[in-house]
Amino acid sequence: MDTSDRQGDGPPEIDLESVDRVLRTTRSVRRRIDFERPVEPEVLNECIEVATQAPTGIAAESWRFLVLTESEPKRVVADLYRSALESFRAARGGEVKGAQRALAERLHEMPALILVCCEGRPPSDTLPRSLALQVGFYGSILPAAWSLMLALRARGLGSTWTSLHLLHADEAATALGIPEDVTQTVLLPVGYTKDAVLRPAARRPAAEVTYWNGWGREQP
Numbered sequence: 001m002d003t004s005d006r007q008g009d010g011p012p013e014i015d016l017e018s019v020d021r022v023l024r025t026t027r028s029v030r031r032r033i034d035f036e037r038p039v040e041p042e043v044l045n046e047c048i049e050v051a052t053q054a055p056t057g058i059a060a061e062s063w064r065f066l067v068l069t070e071s072e073p074k075r076v077v078a079d080l081y082r083s084a085l086e087s088f089r090a091a092r093g094g095e096v097k098g099a100q101r102a103l104a105e106r107l108h109e110m111p112a113l114i115l116v117c118c119e120g121r122p123p124s125d126t127l128p129r130s131l132a133l134q135v136g137f138y139g140s141i142l143p144a145a146w147s148l149m150l151a152l153r154a155r156g157l158g159s160t161w162t163s164l165h166l167l168h169a170d171e172a173a174t175a176l177g178i179p180e181d182v183t184q185t186v187l188l189p190v191g192y193t194k195d196a197v198l199r200p201a202a203r204r205p206a207a208e209v210t211y212w213n214g215w216g217r218e219q220p
């Protein structure tokens, strides 16, 4: 399929309604998942193919995707996630939202867990170099993770952006054989949605969070 777009010849032939619908309704899906229905590896590969069209600093393509579909690796990661959630809850001295607890409880049953990794370690330096390096490092991987969520959503698959298991990243690396010079980022639990109603979230309007020509200034 030729998906190239010529620019400068008028509006591209893109179905804006569908594109915006996917962008506006890619919600966290934690409970409304068909736990019995496996996710085809071809579909996951297709989504990862789409995700790797994301921007990549110095064209390094340092992304690596670790897809877990077998019970044992899923169980290990789910246990680490649950332990992290418990520490998080204890540290905040509060309750965890029902949906978040529900995800944790059934994480090992998710048809697939995708761990989005990045070759290399987050750079450390002093400001302002550190800021540029950190933004470059994470900016070369997190857009791909979001593209992956969008591609999944467009194919009827639900997922959730999670990072809690990273509290136990070292244990996860040991269990999954992830090399020391690879950084784990987002963990996406993935499955076909079941009875999920995905609608735009209530977010502050663009005008409230956008400044023009100087911080705090309104659109002319």
Ligand SMILES: Cc1cc2nc3c(=O)[nH]c(=O)nc-3n(C[C@H](O)[C@H](O)[C@H](O)COP(=O)(O)O)c2cc1C
Binding pocket: 026, 027, 028, 029, 099, 100, 103, 160, 161, 162, 163, 164, 165, 201
């Ligand atoms: C940086 C980041 C970390 C997150 N970590 C978790 C997590 O560990 N577990 C979880 O259930 N949700 C996690 N979320 C999902 C947010 O809770 C969710 O995006 C938010 O509640 C808004 O809901 P929506 O995704 O349906 O719009 C995370 C989201 C972000 C951006």
